[in-house]
Amino acid sequence: MAAPGQSLPIQFQEHMQLQNAGINVANIGFSTLTMESDKFICVREKVADTAQVVIIDLNDSTNPIRRPITADSAIMHPTSKVIALKGNFFFLLIQLLI
Numbered sequence: 132m133a134a135p136g137q138s139l140p141i142q143f144q145e146h147m148q149l150q151n152a153g154i155n156v157a158n159i160g161f162s163t164l165t166m167e168s169d170k171f172i173c174v175r176e177k178v179a180d181t182a183q184v185v186i187i188d189l190n191d192s193t194n195p196i197r198r199p200i201t202a203d204s205a206i207m208h209p210t211s212k213v214i215a216l217k218g219n220f221f222f223l224l225i226q227l228l229i
Contacts, residue, residue, distance in 0.1 A: 147192045149174070154185060154195075171207035173214065186214065186227070196227070 149159050149172070158164070158176040165173045172187040182201040188194075202216040202223075212227040 146189055147187075149187075152185075152187055152192060152195045165204070165206040167207050168209040170209060173205045173207055175202065175205055184214070184216075 149164075150156060154174050155176060158174055163175045167173075170189055172189065174185040174187070176183060176185060181199055183197050184200040184202065184205045186196040186198070186207060188196075200216060202218050204215075204217040206215050207213070208215070214225050214227060216223045216225065
């Protein structure tokens with residue numbers, strides 16, 4: 132713990148609540164969510180019987196992008212709108228036109 136008058140090496144700030152973006156609490160965890168830098172959050176979730184990936188641009192967190200994509204892992208590029216998807220037998224890079 133830092134002594135009084137010393138600054139901490141990391142500053143924490145809450146940017147948003149994922150539930151307010153429509154993310155189910157059950158899908159918020161290390162196995163379904165990735166965060167790359169301070170730009171994007173990707174969440175893999177299943178709604179009814181449809182698998183989807185939700186992309187949240189932290190500069191516009193009120194407009195999450197939902198796409199019907201099935202993948203084991205999903206992560207965004209740290210500076211551009213490119214998503215990497217991994218499955219059992221594939222690795223795919225997609226440039227998003229959003």
